[in-house]
Amino acid sequence: MYRYDEFDQDFVTDRVAQFRDQVERRLSGELTEDQFKPLRLMNGVYLQLHAYMLRIAVPYGTLDSRQMRKLGDIARRYDRGYGHFTTRQNLQFNWPKLSDIPDILAELASVEMHAIQTSGNCIRNVTADHFAGAAADEVADPRPYAEILRQWSSLHPEFVFLPRKFKVAVTGAERDRAAIQVHDIGLHLKKDENGRLGFAVYIGGGQGRTPMIAKKIRDFLPEEDLLSYSEAILRVYNLNGRRDNKYKARIKILVHETGAGEIARQVEEEWERIRHGALKLPQGEVERIREYFAAPAGLAAKAPSASLASARQADPEFDAWVRQNTFPHRVAGHVSATISLKPIGGTPGDATADQMDVVADLAERFAFDEIRVSHEQNLILPHVAEDNLRAVYDGLVAAGLATANAGLVTDIIACPGLDYCALANARSIPVAQRISQRFGDIGRQREIGELKIKISGCINACGHHHVGHIGILGVEKKGEEFYQISLGGSGDENSAIGDIIGRGFSTDEIVDAVETIVDTYIARREAPEETFLAAYRRLGQGPFKEALYGTA
């Protein structure tokens, strides 16, 4: 796993000392809020609806047990005993005191973590497939490239004040689990016909007020050109992106208004100028970084586990969990296990300090000390030997973490919404909880099959509602919460923005409306194998509209 080099460590330590001084000056009255606000934002400190909020970066969602334990420790000592994992593979603490934050950052620095680049108009924390380095269907681990991008972007003086924030995602598999097509830059790591590694490059995707699917501007970019090409994209954006209007400042608007073809031409032109310069990645450098992400020592192929087979046979609930929450691993005899942070009726993405400790312990004892945060707000143990699955499961059951619902209707993404967020128009969490309860029966969930519900409390779309199979957007209408439904969105390799189905629903109506949609799907699907998304794409809006609003 990646370790800070000395440079990173010094930088982060300096940053903590600097911020400690700034906080002291703020508390003593020397700095005004206007002076302090940009400083706190650079360190991940927001002022939310009820309190300050600290957003901590988890680069490409990768953690070890020591880091997870530290997060639990911070939750317990400085916050209210829990934290919230977000769709950006970050962790948010909702109640830190400003006066404690320098100490929290120092604690984080002691385990090579920080809160830099989690806010502001810079290149944000790079996200990656949560099964990276483990998935059977992966061409190569995307994280070394995410790390190379992180190092390049961290301190890049040219890109500290972009027109707007900038998000990059990388996937190393054909099946996109990192939603790269709704990012400012999406990179799909693949091999060309000669077996060379490189990327398909997408730009201009995004959600928010104006959702856009990214455009592919290059089918194959050789690996060594990653930074020069990214720099060319950023330069074109930095120069031409709109700074006059916050709502039009993302690169998606530039790509949309200028046209993908013209933007691609400008990028290629800029790239021609710089591609042979200092940004070319020497092969040795890629290898050096790759070593940090090498598979854990001892991860070796094993015969299929006999004990697992008999344990599954003996316990249907365990069997169901294995079926739903594990994913094929590239090393025989192993799987990746999803730890659902979506208990029935719970708050999506929340984990208590004790639960963080349990996950850390299980990772350390049974999973090569690796943990991931998924953008679907779950945790992952990427490398688990089949022989150890039962022990992992038992540990999770004891901590209330063994809900067998990965990818099912109750595996809902929800942003903090009006319960926490200062920008929200409506609540997200209670809607997620009520839907989860409505569909709580596990037999029913399995009958429904794969179905992704995603909920945002305002148009900023942190809950990814645009790409939910069923997307729910909270709005305020005449002082009341209302919920607008969109159908058919998807954040995978066939990304699509959902279609708004019609007028919105009140708080009282929304859960019934979702159930009506699900029932309509069940009634109209050709076979149980036809997923909700497939059925919607075949049927269109018609039957769902009719079921929701009648024929008029």
Place this chain on the structure above:
Amino acid sequence: MSDSIITANDLGNGLVVFLTADGGWSQRLADARVVGPDALPEAVAYGKAQHDARIVVEPYDIEVTLENGVPVPVRLRERIRAAGPTVAYGEAEIAERAALSKAG
């Protein structure tokens, strides 16, 4: 006619506070000084001065109605901001779900 109170966040701990009758700040909504339209500009100016004096952060006025003498914010957002999240969190949330599944 319409009544208002002044709210802000405490500078040090970030928690929601309300301007009180004696010019201080309280975390309790019930302590808030309720002002009518005539007194509002002066109260807003006082809040701003407290912001400038680095005592609170981002003060603003919200509309309230009085119920049994206690101010209740008109907007849902302000009611939630004053009372805290409408959902349980942390260990309390786990306990609540456990109780629910026992009852059910």
